[in-house]
Amino acid sequence: MIPTMNTLSMSVLLVEDDEVVRTSMCFALESSHIRVIEAGTVAEGLRRFHEGAVDVVVIDLHLPDGTGYDLARWLWQQRPQLPMVMISTDPEAAGAGPQRSAHGRSTVLAKPFSASALMDAISVVAADPPGPARG
Numbered sequence: 854m855i856p857t858m859n860t861l862s863m864s865v866l867l868v869e870d871d872e873v874v875r876t877s878m879c880f881a882l883e884s885s886h887i888r889v890i891e892a893g894t895v896a897e898g899l900r901r902f903h904e905g906a907v908d909v910v911v912i913d914l915h916l917p918d919g920t921g922y923d924l925a926r927w928l929w930q931q932r933p934q935l936p937m938v939m940i941s942t943d944p945e946a947a948g949a950g951p952q953r954s955a956h957g958r959s960t961v962l963a964k965p966f967s968a969s970a971l972m973d974a975i976s977v978v979a980a981d982p983p984g985p986a987r988g
Contacts, residue, residue, distance in 0.1 A: 864888040865975065868898035868924060869940070870916050870923045874964075878911070881968035887975075893983035902928060907935070909979050911971070914941040914961075925959070936978035938962055938971070 855973045865882055868891045869875040879889045890905060892898040895918045902910070910928060914921035921939050928935055937959040962970060 863908045863975075863979070864906055866890045866892065866898065866902055866910045868892045868895070868910065868916065868921065869913045871913070874913075878968075878971060881971060882975075884968075885972055893917075895921075895924045898924050899927060900918055902931070909936045909938065909975050911938045911940060911975070914939055914943065932969065934958065936975075938963055938974045940966070955961060 857882045865887050867875060867878055867882070867889050869878060869891075871895070875891060875893065879891060880920050882889045889939045890907065892901045893916075895916050898910075898912070898916075910925070910926055912921035912928050916924070921941075925937055925939065928937070935958075939959060940963075941961065941965045959977055966974075
């Protein structure tokens with residue numbers, strides 16, 4: 854069973870370079886009353902992160918100016934327990950990223966995925982109790 858979350862007050866930073874995919878994901882999140890902050894690059898994601906409160910980050914692992922893993926590490930330096938959903942078309946991505954024991958709460962979601970799978974992944978990382986942060 855997927856834990857419930859209070860989506861009415863949730864803010865998600867979505868870092869995805871494909872505009873069609875980003876628009877689709879924004880629609881799904883906003884339909885669930887989640888505030889979405891959009892970015893298309895690592896640099897824009899960092900800037901948008903510092904502009905406002907973010908509860909969860911959804912990051913594409915392949916961005917035009919770097920990797921989602923790099924962005925995740927930088928964000929976890931700022932907020933070690935920040936929940937993240939990393940998305941990728943690479944089936945090997947799940948084993949290649951930062952390990953949960955060393956960083957914040959995270960999961961990898963393989964593309965393509967449904968809106969409900971995205972919501973489930975966000976729900977899980979947002980509700981998961983934080984572990985020890987090492988940074």
